[in-house]
Amino acid sequence: MKMTNTIKSSDKHSLLEDVQGLAFGVFACSLGMVFLTQLGFLTGQTAGLALLITYLTGYDFGTVFFLVNIPFYWFTYHRMGMRFTIKSVICVVGMSGMMKFVSPAIGFEHLDPLVGMLAFGAMVGAGLLAIIRHEGSLGGAGAMAVTIQEFTGFRAGYVQQLLDFVIFATALFFFPWQTVAWSVFGSIVLNSIIAINHRRDRYIGR
Numbered sequence: 789m790k791m792t793n794t795i796k797s798s799d800k801h802s803l804l805e806d807v808q809g810l811a812f813g814v815f816a817c818s819l820g821m822v823f824l825t826q827l828g829f830l831t832g833q834t835a836g837l838a839l840l841i842t843y844l845t846g847y848d849f850g851t852v853f854f855l856v857n858i859p860f861y862w863f864t865y866h867r868m869g870m871r872f873t874i875k876s877v878i879c880v881v882g883m884s885g886m887m888k889f890v891s892p893a894i895g896f897e898h899l900d901p902l903v904g905m906l907a908f909g910a911m912v913g914a915g916l917l918a919i920i921r922h923e924g925s926l927g928g929a930g931a932m933a934v935t936i937q938e939f940t941g942f943r944a945g946y947v948q949q950l951l952d953f954v955i956f957a958t959a960l961f962f963f964p965w966q967t968v969a970w971s972v973f974g975s976i977v978l979n980s981i982i983a984i985n986h987r988r989d990r991y992i993g994r
Contacts, residue, residue, distance in 0.1 A: 801922060806875075809922040814879055816915030817926060818886040822894050823908040825849070827901055830959050830971040831912075831978070832952025834860065834927035840959060849891075850884035857927045864925070867935045875924030883926060901970050909977025916978075917985055949979040 801809065821835070828843075830836050838853040845852075857880045865873040919926060933947035952975045959968050 806922045809918050810875060810879055810924055811882070813915040813918035813922070813924075814882040814886055814926075815890075816911045816918065818883055818890045818915075819894075820908045820911030820915065821849075821883075821887060822891055823899070823904045823911070824974065825891065826894075826896055826899055827904045827970070829901075829905065829908075829967055829974060830955065830963070831908075832955045832975050833929035833948060836952065836955040840955065840962070844962065848888070850887040853887070853927075854880055854884040860927060860929070860932075863932065867932075872923055872925070875919075875922070876927070879919055879924050879926050905970055905974035906977060908974045909981065913978045913981030916982055920982075943983045946979070946983050948982065949975065952979065 821831075824831055825839070830839055830843075834856050835853060838849060838856045841847065841852050841856070842849045861873055861877065864876055916926060929948065929951050933951070936947045937943055952972075956968050956972055956975070959971070
């Protein structure tokens with residue numbers, strides 16, 4: 789069963805508005821990821837899995853992020869429809885490319901972990917809200933969270949937080965607990981923004 793025409797943005801937004809909204813979302817998420825990677829911390833979902841692989845292998849994040857998301861597109865297509873899937877693929881490819889451009893362009897002599905993780909959570913949270921509002925996602929975990937919210941009403945931000953804890957539990961085997969603790973803090977900031985602001989009664993058709 790495909791869930792099409794469920795997100796009201798598909799009826800309200802023009803092509804130009806979708807392009808602008810998705811581009812802003814991808815750029816904001818890319819900026820947030822720069823703060824995260826500068827600190828050497830982690831995040832959850834498919835981006836967190838890609839980061840974990842990147843840190844352990846040294847492979848480029850953008851490439852790993854793209855590859856990690858490939859298996860989830862079947863689920864996205866069958867549960868959310870072709871429109872959502874195409875936009876999600878565009879966003880994933882866009883972020884993979886944007887990270888190659890943004891990361892070398894920004895550097896910090898000093899970055900306090902508290903400020904860095906607040907910036908990460910705020911920027912990625914705002915970016916993901918924009919992407920979701922324009923009927924897209926940044927990977928399979930986000931699509932799964934939105935799907936669960938549409939079927940059950942259990943908010944996508946809370947679903948993502950539960951998925952994130954799985955990534956962080958795995959990370960404890962490879963990283964110091966302080967790194968994981970800061971990562972959990974950033975994840976809570978990010979997912980609380982989505983949980984509070986992405987509301988079924990506002991954006992999801994009845």
